[in-house]
Amino acid sequence: xxxVATSDFASLDLGSLLMxxxxxxxxxxxxxxxxxxTPAWAFWILSALVVVGAISTISQRSLISAVMSLVATFFxxxxxxxTLSAHFLxxxxxxxYAGAIMVLFVFVIMVLNRxxxxxxxxxxxxxKAIGAGALVYLAVRLGExxxxxxxxxxxxxxxxxxxxxxxxxxxxxxxxxxxxxxAISILLIIAVIGAVVVARTxxxxxxxxxEVPNAASGSxxxxxxxxGGDAHGAHGGH
Amino acid sequence: xxxxxxxxLSVGLHHYLILAVVLFGIGTFGVFMRRNALTTLMSxxxxxxxxxxxxxxxxxxxxxxxxxxxxxLVIAVAAAEAAIxxxxxxxxxxxxxxxxxxxxxxxRY
Numbered sequence: 398x399x400x401v402a403t404s405d406f407a408s409l410d411l412g413s414l415l416m417x418x419x420x421x422x423x424x425x426x427x428x429x430x431x432x433x434x435t436p437a438w439a440f441w442i443l444s445a446l447v448v449v450g451a452i453s454t455i456s457q458r459s460l461i462s463a464v465m466s467l468v469a470t471f472f473x474x475x476x477x478x479x480t481l482s483a484h485f486l487x488x489x490x491x492x493x494y495a496g497a498i499m500v501l502f503v504f505v506i507m508v509l510n511r512x513x514x515x516x517x518x519x520x521x522x523x524x525k526a527i528g529a530g531a532l533v534y535l536a537v538r539l540g541e542x543x544x545x546x547x548x549x550x551x552x553x554x555x556x557x558x559x560x561x562x563x564x565x566x567x568x569x570x571x572x573x574x575x576x577x578x579x580a581i582s583i584l585l586i587i588a589v590i591g592a593v594v595v596a597r598t599x600x601x602x603x604x605x606x607x608e609v610p611n612a613a614s615g616s617x618x619x620x621x622x623x624x625g626g627d628a629h630g631a632h633g634g635h
Numbered sequence: 636x637x638x639x640x641x642x643x644l645s646v647g648l649h650h651y652l653i654l655a656v657v658l659f660g661i662g663t664f665g666v667f668m669r670r671n672a673l674t675t676l677m678s679x680x681x682x683x684x685x686x687x688x689x690x691x692x693x694x695x696x697x698x699x700x701x702x703x704x705x706x707x708l709v710i711a712v713a714a715a716e717a718a719i720x721x722x723x724x725x726x727x728x729x730x731x732x733x734x735x736x737x738x739x740x741x742x743r744y
Contacts, residue, residue: 455661455678463674467680477651482695483706494713498717505721539653585711
């Protein structure tokens with residue numbers, strides 16, 4: 398079962414996706430709805446919100462403003478998911494991203510309470526050049542797909558009635574995606590425990606050799622320490 | 636000109652793919668160019684969302700719900716990544732009192 402699930406999971410590589418995309422674009426025009434499959438103004442408004450929010454996210458000096466821009470971006474993305482018939486994903490996007498993750502970000506920013514002095518990094522320019530080259534390569538490869546010989550606009554037919562329903566997603570998670578689903582649950586447990594361990598205030602570290610190791614004998618030892626401190630202070634005074 | 640009007644009025648798979656690339660590019664730019672670790676984490680979230688948009692657009696284009704299942708897995712991974720990343724940022728800030736990622740080069744050489 399696990400082997401079957403993993404092999405199906407691995408077969409979803411990008412190459413086959415792109416190949417299937419090229420086949421989808423060759424759908425004859427008669428089977429297409431006349432005005433595309435989503436209201437065009439919805440796409441343009443939401444994508445403008447997403448792009449402006451993303452640019453604002455990486456260019457704000459104040460971190461709270463950046464987080465608020467990111468929330469706006471995620472709401473726009475949720476709307477875009479809804480135009481793609483992925484209503485469940487849109488709801489999850491609002492709940493998980495715009496809700497949980499952004500609250501986490503806001504809490505950490507409040508705890509740190511520190512705006513950066515210099516925004517733009519100027520070190521490691523070679524790495525950045527390599528990254529820019531990779532980005533250009535990605536854009537060129539995707540441009541090849543987009544400029545495929547079928548035509549500039551690829552409209553899509555109406556989805557099946559059960560497309561995008563929660564029941565269908567759940568069905569996939571309990572049949573074909575069973576192994577990734579279980580692996581994700583393990584990953585989440587590991588991540589939560591790891592986050593608690595990493596971010597926890599270390600209690601046992603300050604007790605070095607000259608300090609009281611436990612609080613059980615704290616009263617008597619504390620009295621000793623106090624007396625010692627007094628003696629030291631008196632010595633210093635002399 | 637007619638092509639432009641057609642592209643404006645009829646939204647297809649290409650539009651979503653281009654938007655995903657723009658989102659991915661903005662996120663990559665943020666990762667490379669900003670110094671604050673928190674902004675870097677936010678840029679990584681942007682990158683992951685660009686990938687998610689691609690998955691959902693192809694799922695819609697193929698009428699295949701597996702893309703949506705994959706996108707849900709990506710969201711779960713992003714949540715785990717944000718939790719771990721923010722915990723690491725808090726730990727780094729506790730030790731170094733800043734979150735400038737250019738100064739975190741102790742393990743580099």
